[in-house]
């Protein structure tokens with residue numbers, strides 16, 4: 475199983491193919507935001523990759539990052555990424571300190587919208 479390392483939280487084994495956003499919630503038990511419920515609309519699920527950043531990017535992720543002007547290297551939408559190999563990330567969008575009342579609706583098990591690469 476791939477290993478997910480989250481700075482300040484630890485290293486966790488995650489089921490291969492699991493959405494990164496859901497692994498951050500379930501396995502790592504973080505307060506990662508996902509306000510739009512994993513639909514590539516809000517960017518609150520963004521994380522900073524430290525290692526293992528996937529090269530593939532869904533069209534929805536690319537378009538949303540461009541539309542929001544998010545161009546920092548290694549900043550990716552965790553709702554648009556599957557855990558296929560070891561990854562190391564830093565949380566940069568958490569419930570703590572956000573002023574929001576909750577993390578957002580639970581994202582579906584599969585990437586939404588239907589991925590186009």
Ligand code: FES
Pocket residue numbers: 507508509510511512513514515516517518519520551552553554
């Ligand atoms: S863009 Fe909203 S949860 Fe990923």
